Amino acid sequence: MALDRWIALIFVAMCCIYGYAAFFTMDQLLPPFMQRNPVWPSTFPKILSIAGIIVGLIVLLGLEKQDGEKEPSATDINYRRLGQYNTWAAVGLLVLMVAYALALRPIGFVAATILFLTLGATILGERKFHILIPVAASATFIVWYLVQQVLGIFLRPWPFFLA
Amino acid sequence: MLEGLMIGLQTAINPFNLGMVVFGCVIGTFIGMLPGLGPMSIIAIMIPVAITLGDPTAALILLAGVYYGAIFGGSTSSILLNAPGVAGTVATAFDGYPMARKGQAGKALTIAAISSFVGGTIGAILLMVFAPMLSSVALLFHSAEYFALMVVGLSAIAAFAGTGQVGKAVMMTLLGLMMATVGEGALAAMPRFTAGILDLQSGFSFITLAMAMFALPEALFLVMNPMRAAQGSGGNQSGKIENLRITRAEARAIAPVIGRQSIQGFFIGVLPGAGATIASFLGYAVERNLATKEEQAEFGKGSIKGLAAPEAANNAACTGSFVPLLTLGIPGSGTTAILLGALLALNVTPGPRLMVDQPEVFWAVIISMYIGNLVLLVLNLPLIPYIAKILSIPRNYLIPFIFFFTLMGAYIGQNNATELLILVGFGVIATILRFADYPLAPLLIGFILGTMLEDNFSRSMQLYQGLGFILERPMTLGLLVLAAILVVLPTYRAARARSRAKGVADGD
Secondary structure, X not given: OOHHHHHHHHHHHHHHHHHHHHHHHHHHHOOHHHHHOOOOOOHHHHHHHHHHHHHHHHHHOOOOOOOOOOOXXXXXXXHHHHHHOOHHHHHHHHHHHHHHXXXXXXXXXXXXXXXXXXXXXXXXXXXXXXXXXXXXXXXXXXXXXXXXXXXXXXXXXXXXOOO | OHHHHHHHHHHHOOHHHHHHHXXXXXXXXXXXXXXXXXXXXXXXXXXXXXXXXXXXXXXXXXXXHHHHHHHHHHHHHHHHHOOOOOHHHHHHXXXXXXXXXXXXXXXXXXXXXHHHHHHHHHHHHXXXXXXXXXXXXXXXXXXXXXXXXXXXXXXXXXXXXXXXXXXXXXXXXXXXHHHHOOEEOOOOOOEEOOOXXXXXXXXXXXXXXXHHHHHHHHHHHHHHOOHHHHOOOOOOOHHHOOOOOOOHHHHHHHHHHHHHHHHHXXXXXXOOOOHHHHHHHHHHHHHHHHOXXXXXXXXXXXXXXXXXXXXXXHHHHHHHOHHHHHHHOXXXXXXXXXXXXXXXXXXXXXXXXXXXXXXXXXXXXXXXXXXXXXXXXXXXXXXXXXXXXXXXXXXXHHHHHHHHHHHHHHHHHXXXXXXXXHHHHHHHHHHHHHHOOOOOHHHHHHXXXXXXXXXXXXXXXXXXXXXXXXXXXXXXXXXXHHHHHHHHHHHHHHHXXXXXXXXXXXXX
16 A cells, blocks of 8 residues: 555544544533534534545545656655665654754753754764864854844753753 | 825835845845745744734735745756755746856846846736725625635645645645644633643644644755755856846847736736746746747747746746735635734734725735835845855755754744654654655645634534525535535546546547
8 A cells, every 4th residue: 555545544543533532522521501502612623524534535545546657756755765865864863853852951052052953964974073063053152142132032041050 | 005005115114124125035035045945934934033023014024025035046046056945936947947057047047036026026016906806805705705715715725736636635634624623722712632731732833833844844855865955966056157137139038928927927826726836837838838939949948938937927926825815814825824824923814804904014015025026136136146155055064954943943933842842743744744745735724724714614603503604695605616616626627538538548
């Protein structure tokens, strides 16, 4: 089964869960005075879940005919060629983003960002650290200055034990 | 109208707002050049900045400037590197890049800039004429018609997704609508589908979602498939841009092309779901058909007409896409959907009342479109050789910065590190969806329209004590029938074309 059909299957399953919540659990919380209303908070989700299951099944069962398979060009994105891509670098950057999110509060904006930019470039194959680190550091300070001083949005710059 | 224009002029030429236009255009051009960052991502990154301005007029002026700049910047990388930063400028590369290879990069950039300028300006004039007309009609609409109109908009977006893609686009729209129901609903202050998670109480943040849907997958693709960035590299590099002049004969040749495509592009831009990409491709195709035999042979090899057509069309279409946004409050494209989200965050509700209640916002945006076009022409043309230097930044440095700006965009809006985890999570989902060829703009448009759609639906249901409003209001019924036709028609026509082709093959 092609990837798009798998996604349609997951979508149908998700609509079932969503629909179950809308049909069977949401209305129990409804205050009595609202029960006389023609429209409840669950009405719209109920419609969406039914429509979602129908459309999901249409895609899943391939009822809508596709155009003939075209040979994708080298610049097109195609999951069948995932093996030829730098998938690990992309995964590495995603992990780095998660680490950044978790580290932002404890080690502060400045350290987290310099590390993120330096490690990000390292993952991509950059090895000239004598250029990379000064570039990352100056960019970090410029962004910090612009966001905090010009826009007035607080970014805790230093680690928790200094702030 | 004249009075409105004066209000707009007054607001737009205030030095601060003027500064915002210039700033927006320059930032937009800069980032728009980077392959992988389209106007949607750029606007999403700039929204926190715009919101902190506090003034909705200045914010909208800034974002409109960024939008134009991004399209203009996208043309530059299309011409110089054959690497369109934006889908709307793919057609620009067809003839722009061959021109650059012939050593006419400067000329190509000039033609692109002039075509964009004229396209944008004619678009702004048409917007000025048509928006108030549509607005006055829309004032007669009730919530039932609004509901139906939004359904039409959403189905049109799905219908334009292409053959074999309508089902997927509808699926994505529904997913967006479902995501909009997460959090405290419009009807009662009752949390829905939050699974007890406190961070979901106020629903998903649309900036995070916009970043996750567009900026992050593009950046990931740049990492995974370096071909995308290096597409056709070895072209004319920034240092070699000389001779920006075009001859009088060339100007005469492209003038009618620009005129036609500005008007056609505008009207395509007005249609929901069509937008700059379709306008530019269609503009290219139309001009190719209209050209003489000798000129036709030139198309694709560096024809000036082939360059002027998509450039005029995509800029006019960008302006056209503001019509449904400003008059009906319904975005026709992913980019205008993001703009709508930004406006809602600034407490401005676009729609027919906008012209009545906040004329300064409405007219200032139109005036700033003129100014923005002028800024792009005057400021960017001489600066292009320098701005294009950004294209020579090594990829290893550029990509971490794109990721970092994506993170910042989501973080600044909410000041919450959990938002970054949501961003990464949705970013991964969006990348998988892209791999499976699911269009993502319908998802975002569905998400942004979801709350309004439900509001109008519920209000009509309450007024008519049920679904009676569909039958009792002929306009509502008509619009809903139109929506159904829009979704079914492409599939039906494709099926008929196939059966006919089969018939021919069988010898019928």
